[in-house]
Amino acid sequence: MRASLLQIDVNDDESVASRRRRVADLVRDQAGVDLVVLPELWTTGAFAYEGFGAWAEPLDGPTHEAMSKAASDAGVWLHAGSIPERAASGTGSAAGAPLYNTSLVYSPDGERVAAYRKIHRFGFDKGEAVLMGAGTELVTVRLPETVLGVATCYDLRFPELFRGLVDAGAQTFVLPAGWPERRRAHWTLLAQARAVENQAYVLACGTAGTHAGVPQAGHSIVVDPWGEVLAEAGPDEEILTVEFDPAKVAATREQFPALKDRLLGLATPAR
Numbered sequence: 296m297r298a299s300l301l302q303i304d305v306n307d308d309e310s311v312a313s314r315r316r317r318v319a320d321l322v323r324d325q326a327g328v329d330l331v332v333l334p335e336l337w338t339t340g341a342f343a344y345e346g347f348g349a350w351a352e353p354l355d356g357p358t359h360e361a362m363s364k365a366a367s368d369a370g371v372w373l374h375a376g377s378i379p380e381r382a383a384s385g386t387g388s389a390a391g392a393p394l395y396n397t398s399l400v401y402s403p404d405g406e407r408v409a410a411y412r413k414i415h416r417f418g419f420d421k422g423e424a425v426l427m428g429a430g431t432e433l434v435t436v437r438l439p440e441t442v443l444g445v446a447t448c449y450d451l452r453f454p455e456l457f458r459g460l461v462d463a464g465a466q467t468f469v470l471p472a473g474w475p476e477r478r479r480a481h482w483t484l485l486a487q488a489r490a491v492e493n494q495a496y497v498l499a500c501g502t503a504g505t506h507a508g509v510p511q512a513g514h515s516i517v518v519d520p521w522g523e524v525l526a527e528a529g530p531d532e533e534i535l536t537v538e539f540d541p542a543k544v545a546a547t548r549e550q551f552p553a554l555k556d557r558l559l560g561l562a563t564p565a566r
Contacts, residue, residue: 296440297538298330300515304504304532305340305473311350314338315361321534322365322373328536329440331369332500333376334471334515335448336396340506341473344422351381351394354410359399367405372438375399376471376500377413377447379427394427398447398471400436409436409445414456417449433459441467441541444495448472451485457493458560466544467496474501476530479512483527491522494547494554496539503532520547 301321305314315338325331335341338358339350352358358378366373380397396413412430416423433456436443444465450456451470460468468489474482482501490497497518502511513530517537526537548554 296330296541297328297536298332298498298517299325299328300332300498300500300517300528300535300537301325301334302501302503302513302515302528302531302533302535303334303337305334305337305502305506305511306504307340307343307506311338312357315358319361319365322362322371323368325371325534326369328371330372330374330438330469330498331366332374332469332471332498334500334502335377335398335473336379337376337471337473337502338378341448341502342422342475342507342509344418344426344507347379347394347423347426351379353381353383354397354399354407359407362399363401363405363407366401366403370403372403373401374443374445374469374471375401380410380412382428395430396423396427396447397430398434398445400443400445409434411445411447413447413450415449415453433463435460435463435465437464441496441544444468446470448474451482451489451499454489454492455560457489457495461493461495461554465493465495466541467498468493470497470499472499472501474512476510476512479514482512482514483516483524486516487518487522487524490518490520494520494551495544496520496541500535503530520544
């Protein structure tokens with residue numbers, strides 16, 4: 296497979312509408328690859344908390360329309376990163392506002408095949424943690440070549456989520472993020488750890504630039520099931536394109552069947 300990770304520069308000088316048009320054109324430019332991945336909250340910026348409510352949109356809103364058409368025009372599978380989703384009334388968040396950090400995945404014909412509401416919200420007692428609701432469902436997407444397990448940014452710190460995705464059949468983890476530069480070392484370390492412990496590929500796509508005063512880590516990364524880094528971006532806006540062999544997941548799990556030795560976390564038989 297060939298995948299392109301679009302490490303978008305999210306800065307305060309570009310409007311949401313302008314960036315949406317620009318990114319849609321970048322997706323179209325990837326015609327010929329199999330999978331395109333965008334970062335987390337690239338329309339607004341992951342740390343621009345004050346704008347979440349103003350820029351929130353329904354699942355069938357303007358970002359959906361732009362990304363659906365871009366995926367269809369390019370003929371690619373598209374993980375369109377995430378948006379601040381304004382859900383239907385009555386499905387509210389922790390603060391009572393129906394907002395979620397929601398990832399969107401499209402098939403090559405432009406159909407939205409999955410939406411994942413981020414389970415682990417970052418911010419502790421502020422920002423996303425109090426402004427947005429938590430998702431409750433794991434999401435996988437079956438491609439012809441592999442099964443994607445979908446996670447978002449802060450989820451990377453919670454290995455039980457990824458083990459749950461493996462149990463659901465995931466072979467390739469796709470993780471959009473808005474990861475800050477000050478914790479970039481954790482980004483690389485955790486991406487490799489999730490790959491090694493689950494014997495799966497990790498495709499982690501971050502943002503570049505500075506938004507809401509927070510410098511972004513960039514350094515989008517692709518890791519194979521042995522933990523080897525196949526490709527890594529720099530700090531600036533960049534398109535990181537990599538070829539990888541989905542069959543390596545099954546081969547790795549057969550050659551070194553560590554997952555079969557799991558004991559904790561498995562259902563115990565009744566006595």
